[in-house]
Amino acid sequence: MATKSKSGTVTTTPPSKGASLISDAKLRQLHAMMLRCRMLEGSARRWRVRHEDGRRVPLPKAFWLRGREATLVGSAIDLRRDDWIGTSQPSLLPALIRGVPLVEIFSGEISDQLSHRIIPAAVPKSRALLDAAAGIALGMQAGNRGSVVMVFSLADRAEVLAHRALSYAADHQLPLIVVSVSAAARDKRGPQRSRDAAYPIIPVDGDDVIAMYRVAFESIHKARHSGGPTLIEAISSRTSGRTKPNAIRPEDPIVKLEGFMAAKNLFSAKLTQQITAKFDQEIALSMNTDEARAR
Template sequence: MTLLDLSARDREGKAATAVRPVWDSEPLRYLDEHGAPVEGGIRPTPALLDPGALLRGYRALRFARAFDTEATNLVMQGRLAVYPSCRGQEACEVAAVHALEEQDWLLPTYRDSAALVLRGIPAVDALTLLRGTWHCGYDPKQWRTMPQCTPLATQGPHAVGLGLAAKLAGDPAVALCFFGDGATSEGDFHEAANSAAVYQAPVVFLVQNNQYAISVPLHKQTHAISLADKASGYGMPGIRVDGNDLIAMNAVLAEAVQRARTGGGPTLIEAVTYRVQAHTNADDAARYRQSAEVEYWRRRDPIDRLGRYLTARGALDAAVEAEIDEECERYCEQMRAQFAEEPSYDADEMFEHVYDEMTPQLKAQREMLRAEEAAK
């Protein structure tokens, strides 16, 4: 294909009417949508195909789904102000966390709450930002996990800074940075990718291409058919992988993290997945996408896919499923109990930690709020 062929293609008409995404080539995968190994697919190492390791991955997928469902319920109960669901994208969350070691850094977006709890952060702390009680409810240094980022792509340069600092210090840490597909159109994404390549920083950029930047479909915010192709412009490897195939995600991320850790520089990974739920609880996704499209992706659910594979190999049965159900329900019960307790507030805190020395404007605002509180 020539550049002229690409620019002349009428992608607008194709993408607007198709339920299935317009792909020039299939992303790397190990399993098809039915949970069977594909012919000529990616070849993971034997360790990544170990039934015990895959069963742990399946448990993590189920746990992420249970957490996401409970967080969605908390929004409807008024316990959370907003929640961006990751339903359908759990394989990206699980694979990213499993690829990292304790000293590595994770830089999440607002949609990656499941990755936070998979890393061990208590749910009540992980969801503090979305509860609206504090900017971040956990210690980023303790968990080597930066605060969730709401502005698109602004965590990218921070990932490069962390990776470059580790490289200069002789620290083998890697920074893994989540992006959404819409974030790849932002200037901060360009600056991060270019800087990481120039300095050969140990960074992995994981783009969860869930087909929509809020209500804008992918083909309306970029003319690139593959987001992974953008990597060549920065001089780094770009890999396109099925984001709903945990085995393929594990293989690609393990290689990219190891490459970064051993001085090979950054990698851009495009994980092709789908946002099954609305953008947030404040969004009406039916206004901009077809129900048939959602159903197409439901049939490619990452949990069902791996579950069928493990069942066919005798590693998963009804007894194990029941055990996982019980574990997830216990965790959700703890979540409900924690969020039933109303958090305590100190209104003065919103004026602290903004500047080293509080400005006159902030002081005036603080006094105004104090007066309003006293008058109640």
């Protein structure tokens, strides 16, 4: 079940025998997508994409998301085609979650991100990202589409709270969800959360994909029905985007989910091998297809 720690952070506890938190199918979907995200992010270190002038350039490397797949996948996996997503640093993962074909990602054609409702990397700074997100949310509200905008920000919590975009979204009940990605150590040194904020502020264990999914599911439902914005604080045990070789590694969010699934008899090492082998083949095929097109 979903619980709150003494600090108020939402987490999940292992299910009792026969208990069900979310469907088995959704657990498998979350697990598979987290594995794919990690594999794709790892591939970004090796693969290069075609540039407009024919040069091969490196894929974006968003190390701040590696090891934080629970935060991104748990929040965004239920977004619809007409929803928007954005990150404060360039990343391939939003495109993967939105179902963009790998061959399109590797070819560099994903540069037309607007057609996939991905806020482009031209506004990578958190302030600019929040401004763009609020503007898009305002336009969608005017069209009465029931769509939402979800963005992931690395900005300090105090900076996010002070930004006018969330206050504006609250005043106008805009369908905006901001996921603030922070490390637990930094969070403890930061200021207390605003008690008079006009929107919900929900701290969540960012390494717990089930907790992230539950909070995001409720926030998305609220936003779709004119409930206004939500700030989700995804607090991770990771201290930085790059983990030093000799650093103590935090609990892996994928391993954490696999333990939860094992308690429900939903996990096996063979399952992981099947998912990774299939995605490896998809990556290789997509790269070979792109190479053939480039000739």
